[in-house]
Structure formats: structure tokens, C-alpha cells
Amino acid sequence: MTDLKTHLHTYLKAQRAALLLKLDGLSERDARLPRTPTGTNLLGLVKHAAACELGYFGETFGRPSDLVLPWEIEGVDPDDNEDMFATETESMADVLAWSQACFDHADATIEALPLDAPGTVAWWPPERNRVTLGQIIIHMALDEARHAGHADILREQLDGRVGLRSEGNNLPEWDEERWAEYVGRLTRIADRHG
Template sequence: MDHKQILHDGLRRQRAALLQKLEGLSERDARLPRTPTGTTLLGLVKHAAVVELEYFGETFGRPAEVQLPWAAAGQPEEDNVDMFAAEGESLEDVLEFARRCFAHADATITALGADAPGRVAWWPDDKAEVTLAQIIAHVALDEARHAGHADILREQIDGQAGLRAPGNNLPPWDADRWAAHVDRLTAIAEGSGGPGRN
């Protein structure tokens, strides 16, 4: 397997992990803010899709026939708009948008060599010149970070935990064993000392 294929497979795994965290959720649960900054599971997927559309489109001179959601709706772009599903966007709308963005990214990655040059217009000039391999790695790392966010958000909703399917990379403990584990960690934290102690 070549270097580009290894990177591409890693990116696909992060996408799959993000999308899996939406499975079985209602519209409300997918889009309800779970943090003080408004992070939502559906917003994380929308953000990943926008990132892939921009990095694997404009950066390599390969514009897509996919409009950014706010452009398609004729709305002005606002700060953080890629991090939530707006009033007129359903769960299925965001998933369809993501599928189209990911397909465009895959087409770019397939069409170009790992060393294909690109330019990230929104990066500083001294870092803007890139290769396809650099961008695949950059985007995969960004999505891995957000997949970790999604893991925690989904666990808070219904207890689903695990890399892809529920529990498939966790110890096979029952609820009592997990509760005992949490109690143990709480006791360790409480016994670690006062504020400022490392």
C-alpha cells in the first residue's frame, strides 16, 4: 500500500467514526448543544464536510458542484456557521451535504498524486504552499480531534461509547463495573490535593 492510500484510509476512518455517532439519534439529539460553546454532533459532521470541501476543492483548483449551505440558502456567512445545522437544515440535509463533500474530496485524492501542489489561500503566505499528502494528513488530524469530541457527546446522550460500534474497543464491563471504575477515579481525583497541586 502506498503512502497516499494509507493517509486516505486514515481520513476515511475518521469520517466513519464521526458519522457513526449520529446513528439512531433524533433530530433534536443530533443538533442539541452539549457544551457552553454550542458544540453539537450534527455540527461536527457539517464542519468536517465543509473542511473537506474547501481543502480538497479550492486548495487544488478543483471547485466542486457543491454549494456551501449558507451560499445555497442565499444567507450571509456568519461566524461559526459551519458548526451547527441551521433552522432550514434537517439531519438528512446535512448528511447528504457531507456525502457530497466527502465524495468530492475522495475524487481529488484519487485524481492527484501525493506530491501534487496546492495552495491554501487562508493560510499565511510562508505556509500556504502545500502538497496533497500534507493536506490529507492535516484534515485527517482535524477530523480525529472532532471524532474524539463526538465520542464524548454521544456518551453523554445515551451512554454509547466505543471507537465505532458501541463498546468495541472498551473493556467488556457491566454497568456496575463501570460505576465502580468511575467511583475509583473520583476518589483518586478527590485525594489528589487542593487547588494548584499537580
């Protein structure tokens, strides 16, 4: 039987993989292009997840890294939201390499510490900033699952590519006509309740 820490870590890694999958085959432009009124973009979601993992599995547990968080770069205003997009000077390859280094640092922390290892999240309110490694693994897996869901929708709107692990493997294998009928049915139902 797999121990709980390994089990939780596996869920976190699955969310990372889901996020990274949504970049598969995209051009730099498509990976970077804002797709919502608030600028959400696929490459930015990966960069944000990596930055969060670096903070939560680094500073929180007294395990600093040589990696620099986007808002700690000289000349960057923390309110510039630079963890949510690739800057003019960063290529997609740069962001992915930095993200992998962040994930590797997080993995090393998870492997080194027990689930009940204490930590302090400096950016949380004092009344709830004392945590354990187990809490943070769960927190990050849930946060990344949320962002993987964002990425699912953005990618589907971009080119119709869907699925958790590979195209279409967790959806009905319908052709375009069947999907159009399905969407039409849902629209009629919604209209009846409008």
C-alpha cells in the first residue's frame, strides 16, 4: 500500500502534468496570448503554479532556493502580476526550465520532510499561518487543480483540444456533429429555464 505522503505527492504531480499538457504543441504566441479580460494565459498559469510551489515548499519550510520569484526581480513591482505571464525577455523555454526547477525544489522538500513537518506561511494571517507539509501538499494540489481547469477551458477554446491526459481520453468520442447536437440540447434546456 502506498503511504499517504506518496499518494498526496502523486496527486500534486498529476496536476502539474495536466497544466503542462495544455502547452503541448502550442506556438509561443498561442501559449502567451491572454484569453480572458483579466489576461489569463496558458504559459502564465504554469509560471504561476511554479512560483507558488517555490514559495510554499521553499520559504514556508525554511528551504530557500537560488531560484528567484518573479516579484523579487530587481525593478519589478510586486503588483505587476509577473508570475502570471512570460515577460518580454523570457521565452517559453525559459519559463518551462525555471518552472521545472521550481517543481524539482518542491519535490525535494516533499521527499525530505515528513507530512507533519511544521512550517510558517509568511504571507498568510498570523492566526492561520502555522502549517504542516501535509496541509501544503493538499493546498497546492487543489490550487493547481483549479488552474488546470482554467487551462482545460482555455485550450479547448483555442483549438478544441480536450482531455486530462491526452486528447479526448476522458470524454465521449463524439464527432463534431454530435457535439453540436449536445451543445444545442444544453442551450435549449438553459433557454427553457431563462
